[in-house]
Amino acid sequence: MANSKCTVHIKRRDFLKLGAVTASAAMGAVGIGGILKNAAAATGAFTGPVYRTLGKTGLKITVVSFGAMLTPEHEVMRAAFDLGVNYVDTARRYMNGRNEEIVAKAIKGIRDKIYVATKTVGSSGTRKEIFQDVETSLSRLQTDYIDVIQIHNVSSRERAFEPEVREAYVELRKQGKVRFFGVTTHTNQSEVLKAITDDQEKFFDMALVAYNFKSPPSLKEAIARAAGAGIGIVAMKTQAGGYRTDAMGPLSPHQAALKWVLQDTNVTAAIPGMKDMSMLKEDLSVMGMRFTRKDEETLRRYGRAIDHYYCSFCGQCEETCPRNVAISDIGRSLMYAEAYGSMELARSTYYEIDGKARASACLDCNECTARCVNGLDIARRMRRALTLYT
Secondary structure, X not given: OOOOOOOOOOOHHHHHHHHHOOHHHHOOOOHHHHHHHHHHOOOOOOOOOOEEEOHHXXXXXXXXXXXXXXXXXXXXXXXXXXXXXXEEEOOOOHHHHHHHHHHHHHHOOOHHHOEEEEEEOOOOOOHHHHHHHHHHHHHHHOOOOEEEEEEOOOOOHHHHOOHHHHHHHHHHHXXXXXXXXXXXXOOOHHHHHHHHHHOOOOOOOEEEEEOOOOOOHHHHHHHHHHHHOOOEEEXXXXXXXXXXXXXXXXXXXXXXXXXXXXOOOOOOEEOOEOOOHHHHHHHHOOOOOOOOHHHHHHHHHXXXXXXXXXXXXXXXXXXXOOOOOOHHHHHHHHHHHHOOOOHHHHHHHHHOOOHHHOHHHHHHOOOOOOOOOOOOOHHHHHXXXXXXXX
């Protein structure tokens, strides 16, 4: 099993120099380990990773952990692990299964030091499907066990309480193939968190939640209540899309956004996506930093810049749509296309939506009656989806 001991302490000044090193170069003749050992001897402010306990699991994980969803090279992950990061989040569906294979390369030889979280496919609901998902993940991850197995994209109480899914998870734990249970949620998150918090069986050990400075107060309250009940909270979508905008000038909002999330001590960790060494250095540097007034101003500027297209996935608009269009999930797919730059992920997310709930259902409407509490032009966003996906 993984441990929380940091094997390498690298000073901040020298850690920042790693941004100039590409992943491939880091694994060349000198190797990332050699680079880190040389840098660790220098002076500076970076003192190493910070850890929090993931609820009742007892796992001590780095407050900035690794979101692997879009990472194309295992060397980037391995660099993070060599710096002390000890939790990585992936899923069966990411990169059509390739992402788990990339994680496998990154954890080779250090599996006992890294906690691995993955997810069963969102549509899997039978015992057979769940078992097949986990066996496939084990094979692709090249491991004998998964530390945290999660039900992917839970948007309702009913999904979290499906008896056959729960029975399959319990049997897999008895077999030693999974250790802890979790859910991931993007839409109706407060409802989902309330459901698993009030669950008399206390079935779930953790929840992966889309949480950032644009999230509503109700979500912050639901997170606090869940954490108080021993449910570990891991935050995703912490950068509110991470959109590139001219309004920010040379100023990056990413560190401020991460610090905003981590100042909430009910959150165990954040898992920002780190596609390259530059992102890695920017995000990992946050560990140990305080959230400041300058960060507040940075987020105000960034928030104003993205207000007209950022969807917070609250789901309230869907109650005002007579055709039950999955507006939040469509908005998330658009974020993957426009902010993350991944049409593969955007398309796969869109086509996971039931056909009747896709943007094509809007074609028969003369006027859009769906209303966003944050003022987004929903009709325009649905037209954008139709342009991208048809």
